Amino acid sequence: MTKYTPMIEQYLSIKAQAEDAFLLFRLGDFYEMFFEDAIKASQELEITLTGREGGMEERIPMCGVPYHSAESYITRLIEKGYKVAICEQVEDPAEAKGPVRREIVRIVTPGTVMDGKTLGETKNNFLVCVTSADDQYGLAACDLSTGELFVTKTEDTLEQLVDEINVYAPSELIGQPELLDKLQSSMSGWLTTKLFTARSGMDEVLFESQFPEEERQAIPSVSRDAASLLLSYLNETQKRSLSHITHIEAYDRQQHMTMDPFTRRNLELTETVRERSKKGSLLWLLDRTVTSMGARLLRRWIDKPLTSRDAIEQRLEAVDCLYNGLIVREELRQQLKEVYDLQRLVGRISYGSANARDLLALKLSLMQVPSVRQLCISSGSATLRTLGETMDDCGDILQWIGDAIAEEPPVSVREGGLIKAGFHGRLDQLREASTNGKKWIAELERQEREATGIRSLKIGYNKIFGYYIEVTRSNLGSLPENRYERKQTLANAERFVTPELKEKEALILEAEEKMVDLEYNLFIELRNKLAGEVKRLQLLAETIATADVLQSFAAVSAAYRYRKPELSGQYELNVEDGRHPVVEAILKDGSFIANDTQMAADDGRVLLITGPNMAGKSTYMRQVAMICIMAQIGCFVPAERAVVPIVDRIFTRIGAADDLVGGQSTFMVEMMDIRTMTAKATSHSLVIIDELGRGTSTAEGMAIAQAVIEYLHDRIGCKTLVSTHFHELAHLEETMPALRNHCMAVKESGQDVTFLRKMIRGAASTSYGIYCARVAGLPDSIIDRAYDLLNRFEAISSVLQSPGEAAASVEEALRQNETKPSSPLSAAVQAEFPQPDRVMEVSPIVQLSLFGEGEKSDKPGGKTKTKSELAAEKLVEQLKSADLINMTPLQAMNFLYELKQKASADLK
Numbered sequence: 001m002t003k004y005t006p007m008i009e010q011y012l013s014i015k016a017q018a019e020d021a022f023l024l025f026r027l028g029d030f031y032e033m034f035f036e037d038a039i040k041a042s043q044e045l046e047i048t049l050t051g052r053e054g055g056m057e058e059r060i061p062m063c064g065v066p067y068h069s070a071e072s073y074i075t076r077l078i079e080k081g082y083k084v085a086i087c088e089q090v091e092d093p094a095e096a097k098g099p100v101r102r103e104i105v106r107i108v109t110p111g112t113v114m115d116g117k118t119l120g121e122t123k124n125n126f127l128v129c130v131t132s133a134d135d136q137y138g139l140a141a142c143d144l145s146t147g148e149l150f151v152t153k154t155e156d157t158l159e160q161l162v163d164e165i166n167v168y169a170p171s172e173l174i175g176q177p178e179l180l181d182k183l184q185s186s187m188s189g190w191l192t193t194k195l196f197t198a199r200s201g202m203d204e205v206l207f208e209s210q211f212p213e214e215e216r217q218a219i220p221s222v223s224r225d226a227a228s229l230l231l232s233y234l235n236e237t238q239k240r241s242l243s244h245i246t247h248i249e250a251y252d253r254q255q256h257m258t259m260d261p262f263t264r265r266n267l268e269l270t271e272t273v274r275e276r277s278k279k280g281s282l283l284w285l286l287d288r289t290v291t292s293m294g295a296r297l298l299r300r301w302i303d304k305p306l307t308s309r310d311a312i313e314q315r316l317e318a319v320d321c322l323y324n325g326l327i328v329r330e331e332l333r334q335q336l337k338e339v340y341d342l343q344r345l346v347g348r349i350s351y352g353s354a355n356a357r358d359l360l361a362l363k364l365s366l367m368q369v370p371s372v373r374q375l376c377i378s379s380g381s382a383t384l385r386t387l388g389e390t391m392d393d394c395g396d397i398l399q400w401i402g403d404a405i406a407e408e409p410p411v412s413v414r415e416g417g418l419i420k421a422g423f424h425g426r427l428d429q430l431r432e433a434s435t436n437g438k439k440w441i442a443e444l445e446r447q448e449r450e451a452t453g454i455r456s457l458k459i460g461y462n463k464i465f466g467y468y469i470e471v472t473r474s475n476l477g478s479l480p481e482n483r484y485e486r487k488q489t490l491a492n493a494e495r496f497v498t499p500e501l502k503e504k505e506a507l508i509l510e511a512e513e514k515m516v517d518l519e520y521n522l523f524i525e526l527r528n529k530l531a532g533e534v535k536r537l538q539l540l541a542e543t544i545a546t547a548d549v550l551q552s553f554a555a556v557s558a559a560y561r562y563r564k565p566e567l568s569g570q571y572e573l574n575v576e577d578g579r580h581p582v583v584e585a586i587l588k589d590g591s592f593i594a595n596d597t598q599m600a601a602d603d604g605r606v607l608l609i610t611g612p613n614m615a616g617k618s619t620y621m622r623q624v625a626m627i628c629i630m631a632q633i634g635c636f637v638p639a640e641r642a643v644v645p646i647v648d649r650i651f652t653r654i655g656a657a658d659d660l661v662g663g664q665s666t667f668m669v670e671m672m673d674i675r676t677m678t679a680k681a682t683s684h685s686l687v688i689i690d691e692l693g694r695g696t697s698t699a700e701g702m703a704i705a706q707a708v709i710e711y712l713h714d715r716i717g718c719k720t721l722v723s724t725h726f727h728e729l730a731h732l733e734e735t736m737p738a739l740r741n742h743c744m745a746v747k748e749s750g751q752d753v754t755f756l757r758k759m760i761r762g763a764a765s766t767s768y769g770i771y772c773a774r775v776a777g778l779p780d781s782i783i784d785r786a787y788d789l790l791n792r793f794e795a796i797s798s799v800l801q802s803p804g805e806a807a808a809s810v811e812e813a814l815r816q817n818e819t820k821p822s823s824p825l826s827a828a829v830q831a832e833f834p835q836p837d838r839v840m841e842v843s844p845i846v847q848l849s850l851f852g853e854g855e856k857s858d859k860p861g862g863k864t865k866t867k868s869e870l871a872a873e874k875l876v877e878q879l880k881s882a883d884l885i886n887m888t889p890l891q892a893m894n895f896l897y898e899l900k901q902k903a904s905a906d907l908k
């Protein structure tokens with residue numbers, strides 16, 4: 001029976017330990033992949049697929065990547081959402097009997113990347129683990145590169161869990177198989193998650209040994225499960241120390257404002273909806289951080305606005321001080337600029353991947369701490385003072401590195417040059433031996449030149465022959481006999497050695513080898529010593545990051561003249577001259593028009609906003625949400641004055657760009673969002689609905705819109721901003737005490753409409769949609785036709801309002817059109833329709849005139865009806881039974897057209 005070769009057997013047994021990963025199998029200078037892995041990798045990486053004899057009849061598919069450039073291939077696979085298991089040779093091939101022993105040394109996954117190039121500097125890379133037990137869900141989120149670990153729990157619905165997962169935008173999600181299945185279907189499409197890994201076995205012992213008892217006991221059991229499962233997974237894949245995960249940061253979800261994934265996207269908090277770019281988002285605007293740690297923390301703060309008034313006030317107090325203290329702020333910025341990414345440096349130190357340059361970066365960073373600390377303490381802000389006082393400047397660590405590490409060490413830790421002179425006696429001796437040896441050689445060169453009279457004689461070195469004396473061919477005749485031993489012949493020269501040169505060479509090389517080994521050992525010793533201090537360094541990193549974000553808030557606030565918000569603790573929201581921070585910043589020229597917002601429990605709790613397209617309704621509504629969020633992350637806000645409540649939750653239902661990912665219809669998604677909204681909103685929530693009820697028939701859309709507004713107004717009492725094109729809903733103000741109509745002011749002149757971007761009380765009467773279509777450059781024929789149709793629809797809808805007043809209102813509508821030539825709408829209508837024609841076209845209820853004067857049917861005695869009378873009756877019958885409410889405007893139009901045709905034909 002044929003069998004695989006021993007090496008392939010070895011491969012297969014190792015592959016069995018990493019079924020779900022590409023196995024990169026080290027063979028000399030290559031990582032090779034075999035079988036299915038090879039076929040798939042050759043496609044994914046666009047590398048050549050070859051084959052290899054493996055003992056069986058058929059060749060085994062194989063492809064490989066060079067060892068030295070493997071990192072970029074691994075990165076590409078990880079970015080595509082794969083796992084990569086790296087299998088190394090773990091014994092010296094020279095000593096191996098049979099195939100060299102090999103082992104998987106690490107499994108790289110999207111959530112466990114440590115390589116700096118793959119990780120975005122200003123973004124955390126979270127691995128999130130979820131578990132469920134007793135109607136609760138546990139969540140643990142870890143950034144392996146920084147060692148941060150957050151845990152929490154959610155109750156009740158899966159939606160809450162999804163909201164919380166979304167805060168971390170994890171690149172990988174692990175969890176119990178059934179739970180993961182459910183999540184995968186409800187999250188697909190919009191999350192950044194590249195990989196879902198089902199796991200259930202957790203290693204309690206590992207968890208217990210990682211964290212102190214009090215820390216473990218302080219968290220609920222379902223969160224503990226999540227953290228424990230996460231740690232087991234990390235241990236299984238990383239196969240090395242996780243000593244930099246020193247602390248579990250447990251929190252209660254109520255400490256933060258809740259936002260569902262759509263709301264985060266719609267408000268463009270960290271990326272824009274369209275391009276998904278940071279530019280144009282709130283994060284982009286607020287980011288004036290100067291350290292990577294600060295940039296990551298800022299993102300987290302934006303993702304998690306606070307709900308504790310005290311905590312917000314603390315941040316605001318510091319921002320206020322830095323806002324007004326330009327000098328302190330600038331100095332702080334300058335000092336912080338010199339601080340490297342402590343968190344990731346610490347990660348690499350614990351991980352055993354930090355080199356001497358990393359330690360140097362740590363040293364340079366620590367050198368800044370005393371002045372940062374001093375600046376914070378003397379800033380005049382209580383928050384900054386506390387921050388400064390808790391800053392451990394880690395002077396001892398600075399000293400250790402300063403004493404040991406050379407000023408310009410190489411990247412590699414295996415080539416010497418890492419350790420300073422004077423740090424270690426034995427190392428100094430070896431260095432001296434090496435330096436003296438080299439001096440001796442230089443002296444020898446001088447003596448030999450003198451003795452032989454050959455000025456071009458030189459002593460050189462190469463790895464194969466060691467030190468040699470080189471003499472050019474033309475000078476060979478000047479060499480004394482028998483003193484030199486010939487070693488190598490070149491085209492133009494001969495190389496020689498002498499016994500004393502060989503002797504010295506042995507001494508020099510031995511010293512150098514020992515030196516490199518000793519330097520490496522000393523470096524590792526120092527790195528391990530530093531690894532024991534990671535907790536201190538992590539705490540320091542956190543305080544530095546906090547100071548950085550606070551200065552960033554102050555810098556942006558000062559640049560855009562934001563104001564400190566007042567957190568009233570009351571229901572009211574009162575903003576004077578509020579602006580949308582990002583739209584304002586993008587407009588640059590100061591042309592943004594500020595608007596007020598007043599929402600009180602009994603006055604303006606619901607704002608119903610009507611107004612033309614493009615008038616700025618969405619911007620206005622988003623602006624209110626932005627101001628609340630900015631206040632709750634502790635930043636100043638774009639307004640002259642803002643008194644804001646603490647909002648527990650923001651819901652938005654805006655736009656249609658994101659709807660289609662899940663294969664849902666736009667309307668269905670809207671309804672599902674509204675369902676969540678009605679189920680979860682409290683009186684402390686802020687609800688924003690843009691164009692409520694669009695996407696279905698007019699009548700139904702309007703009915704749903706009204707019902708939703710009533711529900712939010714009467715039952716929930718949350719602050720609600722609704723924009724709508726259903727101007728008819730304006731009447732709600734009469735029956736809902738806390739609802740107020742607002743609209744965006746517009747100035748008409750001639751054919752043109754100017755959007756004033758000013759919010760005013762009252763309801764708008766038109767949407768100027770066709771005007772916008774004209775501005776957008778649609779052909780004139782379409783625009784004219786649209787005005788034509790609009791005129792007919794409006795006439796019909798006025799009939800729908802009250803059939804009794806129909807004719808009068810149609811007449812009235814037309815008369816108004818005549819008397820308002822300045823309106824673009826009326827101008828177009830007039831141009832297109834001469835008066836009599838229009839009357840005939842747009843009067844659907846023409847029953848009054850359907851009957852010819854001499855043909856009235858009210859004749860007594862049941863006289864036989866004329867043909868006209870019968871036709872008229874039939875028409876009236878048709879009109880009466882028409883279900884106008886359920887017709888779309890177009891159906892109504894067609895119906896009217898048919899009636900007219902019949903009337904013209906039968907009622908001559």
Ligand SMILES: Nc1ncnc2c1ncn2[C@@H]1O[C@H](COP(=O)(O)OP(=O)(O)OP(=O)(O)O)[C@@H](O)[C@H]1O
Binds near residue numbers: 583619620
């Ligand atoms: N207050 C403002 N000051 C200056 N420009 C503004 C203001 N508000 C909005 N704009 C500008 O007007 C554009 C349209 O605003 P927005 O999208 O909010 O209108 P809208 O009324 O919601 O329109 P639609 O009903 O078509 O969605 C924005 O892109 C912005 O550039």
